[in-house]
Amino acid sequence: MVKITDVARRAGVSPSTVSYALSGKRPISEETRQRVEEAIRELGYRPHAGARALAGRRSNVLALVVPLRAGIHVPTVMRFAVSVVTTARRHDHDVLLLTQEEGEEGLHRVADTALVDGLVMMDVQLDDPRLPLVRSLDLPSVLIGLPASCAGLTCVDLDFQAAGEVCVEHLARLGHRSVALIGSPPEVYVRRTAFAQRVVQGFTAAADRAGMSSTVHPCEPGAAREVAERLLRDQPALTGVVVHNEALLEPLLDAFADLGLRVPADLSLTAICPDELAESTHPPITSVSLPTEEVGTRAVELLMKKLDGTPVAESTLLPPRMTERGSTGARTLT
Numbered sequence: 001m002v003k004i005t006d007v008a009r010r011a012g013v014s015p016s017t018v019s020y021a022l023s024g025k026r027p028i029s030e031e032t033r034q035r036v037e038e039a040i041r042e043l044g045y046r047p048h049a050g051a052r053a054l055a056g057r058r059s060n061v062l063a064l065v066v067p068l069r070a071g072i073h074v075p076t077v078m079r080f081a082v083s084v085v086t087t088a089r090r091h092d093h094d095v096l097l098l099t100q101e102e103g104e105e106g107l108h109r110v111a112d113t114a115l116v117d118g119l120v121m122m123d124v125q126l127d128d129p130r131l132p133l134v135r136s137l138d139l140p141s142v143l144i145g146l147p148a149s150c151a152g153l154t155c156v157d158l159d160f161q162a163a164g165e166v167c168v169e170h171l172a173r174l175g176h177r178s179v180a181l182i183g184s185p186p187e188v189y190v191r192r193t194a195f196a197q198r199v200v201q202g203f204t205a206a207a208d209r210a211g212m213s214s215t216v217h218p219c220e221p222g223a224a225r226e227v228a229e230r231l232l233r234d235q236p237a238l239t240g241v242v243v244h245n246e247a248l249l250e251p252l253l254d255a256f257a258d259l260g261l262r263v264p265a266d267l268s269l270t271a272i273c274p275d276e277l278a279e280s281t282h283p284p285i286t287s288v289s290l291p292t293e294e295v296g297t298r299a300v301e302l303l304m305k306k307l308d309g310t311p312v313a314e315s316t317l318l319p320p321r322m323t324e325r326g327s328t329g330a331r332t333l334t
Helices: 004-011 015-023 030-043 074-090 103-112 131-136 160-173 186-190 194-209 224-234 246-258 275-280 292-307
Strands: 061-065 094-098 118-121 141-144 155-158 178-183 213-218 240-243 268-273 286-289 315-318
Touching: 004 015, 004 030, 015 030, 061 074, 061 103, 074 094, 074 292, 094 103, 103 131, 118 292, 141 292, 155 160, 155 194, 155 292, 160 178, 160 194, 160 240, 160 268, 160 286, 178 194, 178 224, 186 194, 186 213, 194 213, 213 224, 224 246, 240 246, 246 268, 246 275, 268 275, 275 286, 292 315
Parallel strands: 061 094, 061 118, 118 141, 141 155, 155 315, 178 213, 178 240, 240 268, 268 286
Antiparallel strands: none
């Protein structure tokens, strides 16, 4: 196996100079760089992924930054990740998955080592502390998520605000006048995670426009029965529920059934979730699809355009698509 010391010997330089030529960490003369490149070609040296950024060449690796914080629904995150990986492979790129909560330090480490050609970043907050650094890095990036300001960024996501509105508007057309949103775990809202906040904004705005009474309930995993009981106690006229918490969908259906409520005869239920989940429950859930595959694909394609120097829009929002199933019906007058 050819080693970096063999390349240094052939080029007549030190091993550290070869390392600098590969990583770009320190400037070297063009003449020296050419000698190193010639030695690499002659010897057939294959540098590691982080060193392939030689003379502007790409590493053919993308970073997917998705810190696995409290309250994250891992199965849904993995749906996005699979889409990113699959699309990256079609563009001859591998994906480095970064799951640790490292903030700016982790982004600096990846950018400074020339390990990747670009970043796809998930779990974006409305006022994400990482964004000033992302804007300043000389590294193309795409956010899966819509922060408070997209200026200087490239963002793609489902239009979660419109998704919240669509769910409420559907219930309003069916005659429901009292609705509740059962949302993500509380820590997701404390972090001001963008998708969760925007669903609340859309849900509340649509309910207000329709003159409906509405409440919002963050919900921990395992608390389906508790939140169902609280809803019936505090909102006795409730006939419509929007769920934006994939892990709670089936437990909520069981909890409402245990409390004597029939879906949809007594309570109409809609959700924002993957179609596969909505179709697997009993009854199947009227839902706004969570387009994980399309969002992941769009993110990588936007990043590829940026790597090629093609201008892209600051934000790309996918319109919500609702599919009516058996969990919603007209409000029953009593």
